[in-house]
């Protein structure tokens with residue numbers, strides 16, 4: 078895969094960073110832990126620092142579920158309860174260095190909305206268009222759910238979209254889900270890049 082990675086991607090005024098669901102419940106020790114999910118934090122912090130320095134927009138999505146959310150097992154969904162709005166599990170990871178001007182996007186706030194995509198039921202697309210954003214850099218949790226669905230929507234909406242390959246981790250409910258998600262994103266037109274190659 079490395080042979081296909083672009084050498085360098087230079088940020089422009091039309092670039093934005095999208096940090097997906099780096100919340101306590103998705104980290105080791107949380108209620109729905111993504112294996113090694115905490116490893117996305119250092120590369121994302123590095124990217125946020127570069128975007129912040131250039132005054133480029135940074136968006137952070139979060140699962141923000143009601144206690145009876147449809148994705149929870151009690152309602153017939155796949156998951157244990159997680160990221161309940163206002164709970165400490167829904168807080169962003171303490172080590173995540175979100176700059177103060179970060180725009181927070183809450184998703185999955187309605188019982189019937191999975192919240193897998195940062196664009197679903199939110200004003201994210203409108204905000205990006207208002208800012209004139211054309212290119213998105215995306216990392217966070219988890220590769221095979223919220224990162225996958227957000228990137229597929231971003232591509233469908235016409236954004237040039239980079240996956241920060243070292244800044245994502247998969248749940249892998251079924252072994253290989255993460256790899257399959259990467260393949261699907263690639264097929265849909267996502268570009269892969271390591272975070273250190275995103276250049277200010």
Ligand SMILES: [Zn+2]
Nearest residue numbers: 140148185192
């Ligand atoms: Zn959720």
